[in-house]
Amino acid sequence: MADATYPDDLRYHEQHDWARLEGEDTAVFGITWYAQDSLGEVVFYDGPEVGASVAKDASYAEVESVKAVSDVIAPLSGEVIEVNAALADAPERINEDPYGEGWLVRVRLSDPGEADSLLGAEDYRKLLDS
Amino acid sequence: MDLRRTPLYEQHAELGAKLVPFAGWEMPVSYEGIREEHSAVRRHAGMFDVSHMGEVEVEGPGALEFLQRVLSNDVAAVEVGGAQYSCLCNEEGGVLDDVFLYRLGGDRYLVVTNAANHGSDLAWMGRQGRGADVLVRDVANRYAMLAVQGPHARAVLGAALNLQLPARMHVSAVQVGRRPALACGTGYTGEDGVELLLDPEVAPPIWAELLDAGVVPCGLASRDTLRLEVCFPLHGNELTPERNPIEAGLGWCCKEATGFIGSEAVARARAEGTTEKLAPFLIEGQGIPRAGNPVLHDGEPVGEVTSGTFSPSLALGAGMAYVRAGLAEPGTELEIDVRGKRRAARVGSKPLYKKAS
Numbered sequence: 001m002a003d004a005t006y007p008d009d010l011r012y013h014e015q016h017d018w019a020r021l022e023g024e025d026t027a028v029f030g031i032t033w034y035a036q037d038s039l040g041e042v043v044f045y046d047g048p049e050v051g052a053s054v055a056k057d058a059s060y061a062e063v064e065s066v067k068a069v070s071d072v073i074a075p076l077s078g079e080v081i082e083v084n085a086a087l088a089d090a091p092e093r094i095n096e097d098p099y100g101e102g103w104l105v106r107v108r109l110s111d112p113g114e115a116d117s118l119l120g121a122e123d124y125r126k127l128l129d130s
Numbered sequence: 131m132d133l134r135r136t137p138l139y140e141q142h143a144e145l146g147a148k149l150v151p152f153a154g155w156e157m158p159v160s161y162e163g164i165r166e167e168h169s170a171v172r173r174h175a176g177m178f179d180v181s182h183m184g185e186v187e188v189e190g191p192g193a194l195e196f197l198q199r200v201l202s203n204d205v206a207a208v209e210v211g212g213a214q215y216s217c218l219c220n221e222e223g224g225v226l227d228d229v230f231l232y233r234l235g236g237d238r239y240l241v242v243t244n245a246a247n248h249g250s251d252l253a254w255m256g257r258q259g260r261g262a263d264v265l266v267r268d269v270a271n272r273y274a275m276l277a278v279q280g281p282h283a284r285a286v287l288g289a290a291l292n293l294q295l296p297a298r299m300h301v302s303a304v305q306v307g308r309r310p311a312l313a314c315g316t317g318y319t320g321e322d323g324v325e326l327l328l329d330p331e332v333a334p335p336i337w338a339e340l341l342d343a344g345v346v347p348c349g350l351a352s353r354d355t356l357r358l359e360v361c362f363p364l365h366g367n368e369l370t371p372e373r374n375p376i377e378a379g380l381g382w383c384c385k386e387a388t389g390f391i392g393s394e395a396v397a398r399a400r401a402e403g404t405t406e407k408l409a410p411f412l413i414e415g416q417g418i419p420r421a422g423n424p425v426l427h428d429g430e431p432v433g434e435v436t437s438g439t440f441s442p443s444l445a446l447g448a449g450m451a452y453v454r455a456g457l458a459e460p461g462t463e464l465e466i467d468v469r470g471k472r473r474a475a476r477v478g479s480k481p482l483y484k485k486a487s
Contacts, residue, residue, distance in 0.1 A: 043440045
C-alpha cells in the first residue's frame with residue numbers, strides 16, 4: 001500500500017494498532033499503515049489462538065519483517081474469537097491491506113468502555129505528525 | 131554528530147529511499163522493498179551505493195613488504211591488476227578489519243576498508259608503516275563507490291558505459307564519465323558483478339544512466355540478506371578484534387608463512403583448534419533469528435547468533451553463530467532462542483544459498 005491512510009471508522013492505539021468496533025462487544029484488531037510501513041515487508045506473523053485472552057496495552061502477537069521484529073499491542077481487552085488464518089501463508093497481506101485482508105484477530109471485548117480511551121483518526125494522525 | 135552523506139545522497143532521496151544512520155553515514159537501507167532488491171541481484175542486476183567504504187592508497191618501494199606485514203593473505207601472490215581478500219589483524223590475531231586489496235601498479239596498491247573501521251585502520255597502518263619506505267594515504271574522499279551486482283550486471287554495465295570489464299578478482303583502470311575510474315571484479319553478494327570506484331562528481335550521472343539501463347537500486351538491507359545467504363562475514367558481527375580468522379572460518383586467507391602481524395597467534399589457533407567456531411545455520415520451520423539470540427544444544431547454551439535474518443531466497447530464517455567447535459559441523463541440530471521461543475535449527479554448509487547451475 002503506497003499511501004498513508006487512516007480510516008475514520010477505526011479507533012487507534014498510540015502504539016500503532018487499530019480496532020474496528022462491531023456491535024456491542026466485539027472488535028477486529030490490526031496494525032496501522034504507519035506500523036507496517038516502519039516495519040517493512042512482513043515475512044512472519046505469530047498470533048494468538050482462538051480462546052486466548054488479550055489485555056489492553058499488552059503484547060498479543062509478533063510481526064516480523066526481514067529486518068526487525070515488533071510486538072503487536074492489544075488496543076482493547078477481551079478474548080480472541082477468530083484469527084486471520086490466511087496470514088500464516090500470506091503475512092504480506094498486513095502490508096498490502098492493513099485495514100482489510102491484513103486484519104489480525106476478532107475479539108469479544110471484556111470491557112467495551114475501554115474504547116473511549118482510544119484515539120480517533122484525526123488525533124492519531126496528529127500523533128504521527130508530532 | 132552530523133551524519134556524512136555520499137555523493138549520491140540526492141539520488142537516494144529522490145527515489146524515496148529509507149535512509150538510516152550507518153557507521154556515521156546517512157545511507158539508504160531500501161528503496162522499493164528488501165525482497166525485490168534482493169531478488170533483482172539474484173536474478174538480474176542491482177546497484178548499491180557503497181561510497182561510505184574507505185580507501186587507503188599504499189605506495190612506494192616498501193609497499194609489498196609493508197602490506198605483507200599488515201595483511202593476512204600472501205600479498206606477493208597478487209599481480210598488477212589483481213585483487214585479494216585479507217584480514218587486518220592485531221598482534222593477538224584478532225581481526226581489526228577485513229579488506230580488499232587491489233594492485234594498481236608495481237609499487238601501488240589500494241586497500242578498501244569498512245566504513246566503521248576506516249579511521250582506526252588508517253591509524254594502525256600509519257603506525258605500522260613508520261620507518262618503512264612507503265606512503266600510506268587516506269584517499270576515501272577521492273572515490274564514490276558503486277557495486278553493480280547480479281548475473282546480468284556485467285552485460286548491462288559494459289553496454290551502458292561502454293566499458294571493458296576486468297575478470298573476477300581483478301581490477302582495471304578505466305574511464306567513466308571521462309574521468310579515471312577503477313573497475314573491480316569483486317562484490318559482497320555471492321553474484322558476479324563489478325565494483326566501480328568513481329570520481330565523486332560523475333557518480334550521480336552514472337547512477338542515472340544505470341537506472342535508465344534497468345539496474346535496480348538496492349540498499350543496505352538487501353546487501354545484508356544477500357551476503358548472509360552466502361555466508362560472507364560482516365566486521366562488527368562475525369569479525370571482531372576478539373576473534374581470530376581461524377574461528378571465523380577465514381583460515382583460507384591467512385598465510386602465516388608471510389609473518390604478518392598476528393601470524394603467530396593465527397598459526398597457534400590453526401594448530402590447536404579454537405574453542406568456538408562460526409557456523410551458518412537455517413531455522414527449520416518458523417522463526418527468524420537475530421544477532422544476540424542464544425544458541426542451545428540439548429538444552430544447554432552453546433553459543434550466540436552473530437547475524438540473523440529472513441533469507442528471501444530460501445524463505446527461511448537463516449544466520450551465523452559462534453558455537454562450541456564440535457557443534458559447527460553441517461547437519462548438527464541446534465536450537466535458537468528467539469525472544470524466548472526455541473526454534474529448531476540445523477548447521478548448514480557454506481554457502482547457505484547455492485546458485486542453481
